[in-house]
Structures are given as C-alpha cells and as structure tokens.
Amino acid sequence: MEQFFQQLTNGLAVGSIYALIALGYTMVYGVLKLINFAHGDLFTIGAYLGLTVLTSLALTGHLGPFLGVSVLALMVMGLVALVGALLDRLAYRPLRESPRLSAVVSALGASIFLQNGVMLIYGARFQVYPQDILPKMAINLFGLYVPLIRILVLVASVVMMVALYLFIQKTRIGTAIRAAAIDQGAARLMGIDVNRVILLVFMLGPALGGAAGLMVGLYYGQINFTMGWMYGLKAFTAAILGGIGNIPGAMVGGILLGIIEAMGAAYISIAWKDAIAFMVLILILILRPTGLLGERVAEKV
Amino acid sequence: MKKLLFVALALGLMLSSAYAAGPVKIGLMGPMTGSWASEGQEMKQVVELLAEELNAKGGLMGQQVVVVSEDDGGDPRTAALAAQRLATQGIVGVIGTYGSSVTEATQNIYNEAKIIQIANGSTAIRLTEKGLPFFFRTCPRDDEQAKVGVQAIEKMKFKKVAILHDNTTYAKGLADEAKGLLEQNKDVKVVFFEALTPGERDYTAILTKLKAAEPEVVFFTGYYPEAGLLLRQKKEMNWNVPFIGGDATNNPDLVKIAGKDAAAGFFFLSAPLPKDLPSEQAKQFLAAFTKKYGNPPNSIYAVLAGDGFRVLTTAIDGAKSTEAAKVADYLHKDIKDFPGLTGKISFNDKGDRVGEVYRVYEVNKDGEFILMP
Numbered sequence: 143m144e145q146f147f148q149q150l151t152n153g154l155a156v157g158s159i160y161a162l163i164a165l166g167y168t169m170v171y172g173v174l175k176l177i178n179f180a181h182g183d184l185f186t187i188g189a190y191l192g193l194t195v196l197t198s199l200a201l202t203g204h205l206g207p208f209l210g211v212s213v214l215a216l217m218v219m220g221l222v223a224l225v226g227a228l229l230d231r232l233a234y235r236p237l238r239e240s241p242r243l244s245a246v247v248s249a250l251g252a253s254i255f256l257q258n259g260v261m262l263i264y265g266a267r268f269q270v271y272p273q274d275i276l277p278k279m280a281i282n283l284f285g286l287y288v289p290l291i292r293i294l295v296l297v298a299s300v301v302m303m304v305a306l307y308l309f310i311q312k313t314r315i316g317t318a319i320r321a322a323a324i325d326q327g328a329a330r331l332m333g334i335d336v337n338r339v340i341l342l343v344f345m346l347g348p349a350l351g352g353a354a355g356l357m358v359g360l361y362y363g364q365i366n367f368t369m370g371w372m373y374g375l376k377a378f379t380a381a382i383l384g385g386i387g388n389i390p391g392a393m394v395g396g397i398l399l400g401i402i403e404a405m406g407a408a409y410i411s412i413a414w415k416d417a418i419a420f421m422v423l424i425l426i427l428i429l430r431p432t433g434l435l436g437e438r439v440a441e442k443v
Numbered sequence: 444m445k446k447l448l449f450v451a452l453a454l455g456l457m458l459s460s461a462y463a464a465g466p467v468k469i470g471l472m473g474p475m476t477g478s479w480a481s482e483g484q485e486m487k488q489v490v491e492l493l494a495e496e497l498n499a500k501g502g503l504m505g506q507q508v509v510v511v512s513e514d515d516g517g518d519p520r521t522a523a524l525a526a527q528r529l530a531t532q533g534i535v536g537v538i539g540t541y542g543s544s545v546t547e548a549t550q551n552i553y554n555e556a557k558i559i560q561i562a563n564g565s566t567a568i569r570l571t572e573k574g575l576p577f578f579f580r581t582c583p584r585d586d587e588q589a590k591v592g593v594q595a596i597e598k599m600k601f602k603k604v605a606i607l608h609d610n611t612t613y614a615k616g617l618a619d620e621a622k623g624l625l626e627q628n629k630d631v632k633v634v635f636f637e638a639l640t641p642g643e644r645d646y647t648a649i650l651t652k653l654k655a656a657e658p659e660v661v662f663f664t665g666y667y668p669e670a671g672l673l674l675r676q677k678k679e680m681n682w683n684v685p686f687i688g689g690d691a692t693n694n695p696d697l698v699k700i701a702g703k704d705a706a707a708g709f710f711f712l713s714a715p716l717p718k719d720l721p722s723e724q725a726k727q728f729l730a731a732f733t734k735k736y737g738n739p740p741n742s743i744y745a746v747l748a749g750d751g752f753r754v755l756t757t758a759i760d761g762a763k764s765t766e767a768a769k770v771a772d773y774l775h776k777d778i779k780d781f782p783g784l785t786g787k788i789s790f791n792d793k794g795d796r797v798g799e800v801y802r803v804y805e806v807n808k809d810g811e812f813i814l815m816p
Contacts, residue, residue, distance in 0.1 A: 145655050152647040258476070266480030268668060270699045280681065289679050362644040364672055364700040368478055372642050407648040413610060413638040415648070 147286055149408045150401065155292045155361075157400020158299040162354040163377035164384070164392035165306060166347030172323040172387035173343050175242065179249040180229060181351055182374020183256035186367060188222045188352025189359040190264055193271055195221075207276050211360070215298075215353055222352025223345035229256075230344035235337070260367040268366045271359045295357050302350060303393050310389060319343060323387070376419075383423055385433025394434060466507040467765060469494070469755065470529040470537035470558070472549065473748070477517035478642060478668060481696065482541045485745035486563065487512055488736055490538060490752045496731070503756055504763065515540050519548035530556035535765045536577075538751040541744055543567035543613035550578055557767040559774070561751035564744035566690065567616045571793040577771050579794040581747045581754070581785070583714060583801060585613065588690060589620035591801040592712050595687065596660060597628065605635035605658035607649070607673075609665035614638075617664040617689050634658050641669055647676050654682055664689040670709075671700025678705035690714065690801070695741050698810035709806045710815075714785060716804070717746050719814055725784045743785065750783040757781065 163185055170178040195201070195217055202210030233252040237245045279290040310316040321329040322339040330336050358373070359365050376399060384395025399419055406418035426434060471490050473483035494510045502508055513529050515522035522540065526549035529537055536559030540546050546565035553560040554575045562570065562580040566588060571578065596604060604625055608618035615638070625631050635656040639649050650673065653661065661684055663670055670692040677684070678701075688697075688711035698706045715721075717729060717740050728749070733739045740746055754774065759765055762773040774790055781788040791797050803815040 145651060148651050149648055152645070152651060155647070156645045261476065261480070266476065266484055268481070268671075268696050268700055270696075273702045278679075280679075287681055358644055362672060363675060363702065364644070364668065366478060366668070368642070369644065373644075404648040408652050411637065412649050412652065413640070416640060 144285060145408060147284075149404045151286060151288055151292065153401035153404030154296055154397065155400070156403065157380075157397035158296050159354050159358060159373070159396075160377050160380045160399050161303060161393045161396025162299045162350050162357075163373055164380040164396045165303065165389065166351045167378050167381040168384075168386050168389060168392040169319075169343050169347045171381070172389075173319065173326075173340055174234070174245075176234065176245050177249065177378070178347070179246070179374070180233070180252040180256055181347065182370030182372075182377070183253050183260070184222055184226055184229070184348040184370075185351040185355040185358075185373055186260055186365070186370035187225055187256065188218055188348075188355025189365040189369065190260055190269065190355075190367075191221050191352070192218045192356035192359050193269055193365065196275070197272070202275055211276065215356055218352050218356045219349040222355075223349040225352075226344045226348030227341055229348075230341055234344075235340075238337075257367055257370065264367065266367070268364050271363050271365070273363065275360060291361055295361055298357065299354070302353060306346065306350065307389055307393075315339075315342065379420065379423055382433055383426060385435040388433070388435050391433055391435035398434075465533075466509040467503045467756075467759065468509050468511055468532060468534045469752065470532070470534040470539075471510050471512040471748070471752075472515050472522065472525055472529060472537055472539035473512070474517035474541055474545070475512070475514035477521075479517040479541055479666070481694075482564070482742055482744055483514070483517070485740055485742050486539065486541070486748040489732065489740060489745045489749040492732060492735055493728075493749050493752050497756060503760055508756065515545050515549075517542055517545060519544050522546075523548045523552065525549070526552040530558060534558060535759060535767070535770065536561065536755045538748050538755065539563060540565065542611065543570060543616070544611050546570060547612055550575055553577065559755065559767050559771055561755055563748035563751050564691075565613070567612045568620070569612075569616070571795050575794070577767055579751075579754075579771075579774055579790055579796075581750045581783070581788065581796055582690075582744070584795055585617045585689075586620055588712055588801050589617055589624055591803065592617075592621055592662060592687060592689070593624040593628075595710065595712070595803050596625070596662065597631070599660070599685075601660040601685075602630060603632050603634045603657065603659045605653055605656055605661045606633060607635070607653065607661060607663045607665070608638050609641045609669060610638040611641070611665070613691065614664040614666070614689070618662075621662060621664070635661075639665070639669065641665060643669075644672065645676075646673050647680070649673075650677055650680055650682070654680070654684075658684060660685050660687060662687045662689075663692065666691040667694040667697040668700065671697045671706070674701035674705045674709060678702075685710065687711065693743060693804070693812070695810075695812075698806060703808065703810040706806045706810055707808045711804050711806075711812075712801045713804055714743055714747070715802055715814070716743055716812055717741075720746070720785060722782060722784070722786065724782055728784050746784050750785055750788060753783065754778055754781055754788055 166181045233248045318334045322336050326336050380395035380399045381392045384391030403419050407415040473486040475483040494508050513525035515525045522545045541564035543565040546562045559577045566585045606618050608614040670688050690713045692711045693713040758770045758773040762769040779789050789797050804812045807813050
C-alpha cells in the first residue's frame with residue numbers, strides 16, 4: 143500500500159508537467175486545428191533560457207530562493223512567449239490560407255530548426271542546473287517521503303492551470319479566444335481580430351510550456367536539446383487523451399497519463415510502461431473517439 | 444584527328460593520375476547529434492587532430508589523408524543511411540561508432556562495400572560473432588566486462604543483486620551476461636531484472652519499485668545520462684543502496700547530472716580513463732588535444748576512435764595498399780602490440796581487441812574518478 147501512494151505521488155509529479163505542456167498543444171489545436179509540433183522544442187527553450195537567466199542574473203542570490211524563482215519563472219515565461227509569437231509570425235501566419243498540411247509540415251520544420259538551433263547555441267552536451275537553488279527538504283507525509291520541490295512543482299502547475307482556465311472562461315479576451323475556436327469567420331464578423339487572438343494563443347501556450355521546461359530543469363537538473371521530443375510526445379498524447387481542443391481535458395489527460403505510467407511501471411512492467419500508457423489511449427479513443435472530456439467545440443455544419 | 448587523339452590522351456592521363464594521386468579517404472561515423480552527441484563530437488575532434496598530425500608528417504604513402512565524417516545521430520536508422528552515404532565516397536575504412544545497436548545496423552553495409560570498419564565504443568558480444576572479415580573494434584567486449592563486474596560484486600560480498608538495463612543491444616547484452624554469471628554462484632540472488640526507457644527525466648517510479656525488491660546492490664548497465672538521474676533521484680528518495688555501472692556510465696557528465704554528493708560512492712567498470720593512460724604517446728596526445736581544444740578529452744571512447752584511426756592508417760601504410768582485403772589481413776596478422784593511446788593493441792581472428800582489461804573505478808566525494816586497486 144505504501145508503494146501505491148509513493149507511486150501516486152511519482153505519477154502526479156510527472157503528470158503535472160505533461161499537463162502544462164499539453165495545454166499548449168490543445169489551445170493551438172482548438173483555435174487553428176493545427177498540431178504545433180514545435181511546442182516540445184519551446185519547452186526545451188524554456189529550460190535553457192531558465193538556465194541562462196538563472197546563472198547570469200543570480201536572482202536567487204539577491205531575492206532569496208522562492209521570490210527569486212518566481213521572478214525567474216515570469217521572465218522565462220515572457221521570453222518563451224516572445225519566441226512563440228515569433229514562431230507564429232514566421233512559420234504559421236504566412237501559411238494561414240494554405241491547406242492544413244502545409245502548416246503541419248512547417249511545424250515539423252520549425253521543430254527541427256529550433257532543436258538544432260538550441261544545439262548550436264548551447265552545445266550538444268548535457269547542461270546542468272545549479273544544485274542549491276531550492277532548499278533540499280523533504281516532507282514526511284503519512285509515512286511517505288516526498289521532496290519539497292516536488293510539491294512545489296505540483297502546486298505551481300495547478301495554480302497556472304487554474305489561472306489559465308479562469309482567464310479563458312471569465313475574461314473578454316478569453317471569450318474572444320473561445321469564439322475564434324468555434325468559428326473564425328463569425329468571430330471576425332463580430333469584430334474580433336482573429337490574428338491577434340491567434341498571436342495571443344501562441345504566447346500563452348509557449349509561456350506555460352516554457353514554465354514546464356524551467357520546472358523540469360529545477361527539479362531534475364539535467365537538460366539537453368532533445369528533451370522536448372519525449373515530453374512533447376507524451377503531452378500530445380495527454381491532450382488527445384483528455385480531448386484535444388479542450389483545456390480541462392488537457393489537464394485531466396496529463397495527470398492521468400502520469401499516474402497510468404507510474405502504476406504501469408509499478409504493477410506490470412517498467413519496460414512496458416509506455417506501451418501500457420499508449421494502450422490506454424487506444425482504448426479510450428475506441429470507446430470515446432473525442433477523448434475523455436470530448437471536444438468542446440461544436441461541429442461545423 | 445590528331446588533335447582529338449591528343450585531347451583524349453591528355454584527358455585519360457589526367458584522370459588516371461588524378462585517381463592515383465587522390466587523397467586517402469577515411470570515414471568517421473559518430474553521433475554528432477542526438478543524446479550521445481558529446482561523444483560523437485569529441486570523436487571527431489580526436490580523429491581530426493590525429494589526421495592533421497599525420498598530414499603534417501607527410502601523410503600516408505605520399506598522399507594526404509582526408510577524414511569524411513557522417514552523423515549517425517546515435518540512431519540505427521540514421522546510421523544505416525549515413526553508412527550508405529559513406530560507402531559511396533571511396534573511403535578505405537571507417538572509424539565508428541559508439542553505440543552497439545547503431546554499429547550493428549551498419550556492419551553489413553560496410554562489409555558488402557568491402558570497407559574496413561573499426562568500432563570504438565560498441566562492446567556488445569555478438570558484433571564480432573558474425574564472421575565479418577572487415578570488422579574490428581578497439582574497445583573490449585561485454586563478456587569480459589560482465590566478468591569483471593560480477594567479480595567486483597562477489598568481492599564486495601553483496602548477496603542480493605538487482606540488474607537494470609535499457610533494452611539497447613549493449614545494455615541488454617551486458618545485463619544478460621552478468622545475470623548468467625551471477626546465477627552460477629549459489630550465494631548470490633538476482634532479485635530484480637528489468638529495463639527502463641532511456642531519454643526520460645523521471646525515474647522515480649522505477650526506483651520506487653526497485654527499492655521494494657530490497658537489493659543490496661544495483662548493477663545498471665545503461666548509459667551515463669540515465670545513470671546520473673538515477674543516482675540523483677535515489678538520493679532524493681533517501682535511499683542509500685550502492686550502484687555499479689557498466690562502461691557506458693563512464694563520462695564526467697555523470698557527476699554533473701547527479702551532483703557530487705549523489706555521485707559519491709558510485710562504482711563503474713571501464714577501460715582506463717584518458718587521465719590514467721600511462722604511455723608516452725598518450726601523454727603527448729593529451730597535451731596536443733588540450734592545446735588545440737582547450738580541455739583534455741572527456742571520453743575514453745573518443746580516444747579509442749583515435750586508436751582506430753591510428754591502427755587503420757598504420758595498416759594501410761604497412762600493407763602499402765588501400766585494398767580492404769590486404770589492409771584487413773595486415774590488421775589481423777601484423778598489428779601486434781601496437782603502441783596505442785589506450786595501451787597495446789592486437790586483434791584476434793574475429794577482429795576483437797585482445798589483451799586490455801577492464802578496471803573498476805569509484806567516484807569520490809569531489810566527483811573524481813578513482814581507479815580501484
């Protein structure tokens with residue numbers, strides 16, 4: 143039983159990172175019906191920019207660990223949002239009127255470009271975050287040994303997800319994003335600047351992805367330029383699991399995928415962990431082709 | 444008519460002389476990108492430095508040596524394409540590559556094209572059990588490595604052993620070999636034998652399961668990026684079981700990834716490290732490398748690639764030919780106790796290096812690799 147709860151916390155930590163990245167996939171898909179294959183690489187860029195800012199500004203030295211990391215996170219999110227906006231402007235906007243396949247190919251190209259760009263700038267070797275940024279404490283939770291930083295990762299990602307959800311549901315801009323997701327043409331007729339909405343989506347998603355990259359760097363320490371591929375694939379799976387285009391779906395899908403993986407590794411086989419996760423995906427898609435929470439966007443008639 | 448004949452003659456002469464005077468081309472196939480990119484890029488640095496030195500001394504058989512490198516991406520599929528590209532470029536032999544599964548994907552391509560292949564980091568046993576006449580390697584084999592690993596485990600009197608691999612040709616081969624040897628010893632029990640997925644960040648699920656099996660020691664046969672994370676996360680879990688790694692965990696990045704306090708006390712098997720290389724050639728080479736690139740080589744496999752380059756060029760020079768059959772013959776029979784950077788080199792009939800043995804290293808508190816007596 144103790145192992146069960148320990149594995150549950152393991153799964154939650156992994157799953158909350160998947161969920162944060164999955165939000166970026168799902169938001170872009172919701173508005174543009176485009177799978178942004180470069181999203182995993184924006185996550186990588188977040189991890190690398192985090193390291194650069196951290197080591198060059200020594201924020202945690204001046205501001206203390208928690209405030210320092212919060213400021214660092216905001217800076218990284220802002221920078222990655224800019225990269226996301228640039229990506230939209232250069233790689234996707236020129237292809238807005240082209241067939242959907244062109245945009246997908248452009249996304250794949252952008253992914254390869256960003257990944258190799260990171261390699262050329264930072265080098266191919268593993269980069270390592272400094273070890274002493276956050277205090278290495280652990281909390282004894284009903285006999286479970288949980289490192290403090292893991293709780294912080296979970297709390298930070300839940301806070302960001304809830305903030306995003308409220309932003310989309312309760313604000314005027316959020317309403318505009320939802321309107322553009324349902325029908326771009328009609329939204330344009332209602333006076334919504336759809337291109338600006340898309341730009342915003344391409345800033346919000348990457349900002350969250352960048353934050354996830356920073357968290358992975360702070361928590362696991364080791365980053366390299368290919369890390370976005372695996373996380374991107376898993377987050378994409380999580381987005382589909384929850385129902386792509388649906389924001390709560392991405393959160394549920396991400397956390398569920400993390401827990402399925404941990405439990406699969408614990409009770410069936412470690413080597414079959416991914417196979418089990420993908421088998422669950424296939425089963426869910428057979429039973430509910432729109433994913434767990436279904437696609438919120440109404441069918442176009 | 445006369446003029447035409449002259450032109451044809453001149454052209455023919457030019458072509459034939461160009462053919463004879465062409466530089467000696469040697470291929471280098473390594474993981475320049477992908478998760479082992481640091482290995483591949485250092486392989487390239489080493490081989491290019493040695494080629495420069497050789498050319499400064501007058502080259503090979505009066506010709507310059509040109510290194511043609513291709514990226515195998517650390518991936519068998521990419522490697523097969525890289526091998527096909529290299530095979531069409533008139534190379535005499537190819538140095539590389541690092542991972543065993545990657546090398547395996549290219550062996551038949553080079554063999555059919557009659558190109559000599561000298562692998563530098565591929566230690567999987569079956570690579571040299573196929574009877575390929577043009578395949579060699581400068582690194583030792585995993586059966587020897589497993590033997591040394593199991594001896595170390597027995598010497599330290601561990602009774603319950605967990606074995607963890609990552610399903611690559613190398614890691615699984617080494618794990619199987621070690622398991623077989625350990626099962627011959629009645630006092631030792633293998634309590635855990637499974638594989639992880641390389642390239643991930645979070646191995647806590649695996650460590651939690653591993654801990655439940657209550658091993659006294661864990662033998663991890665995979666590569667250094669995963670080993671570093673395992674050590675770090677093991678420390679975070681507050682679990683103090685000793686880890687032993689295979690030779691693929693031998694890389695200074697291991698300590699960087701794990702952090703010094705988590706890496707301390709980690710044992711690994713390896714051919715001697717660049718800094719522990721005793722020979723005069725090695726010292727000169729390390730100095731030249733440091734002068735050119737600003738730091739000494741990190742990886743022994745890059746130095747082993749350099750040894751591959753040196754035996755290959757020596758064999759071409761000795762055989763006075765660039766014909767694969769003659770050069771391979773020379774490598775099999777006439778390279779005896781060649782003073783390599785990593786010690787004496789000789790090859791047996793299978794193309795395996797004979798003589799050199801694995802050592803056991805321990806990581807100390809300062810993250811340095813200390814040769815165990």
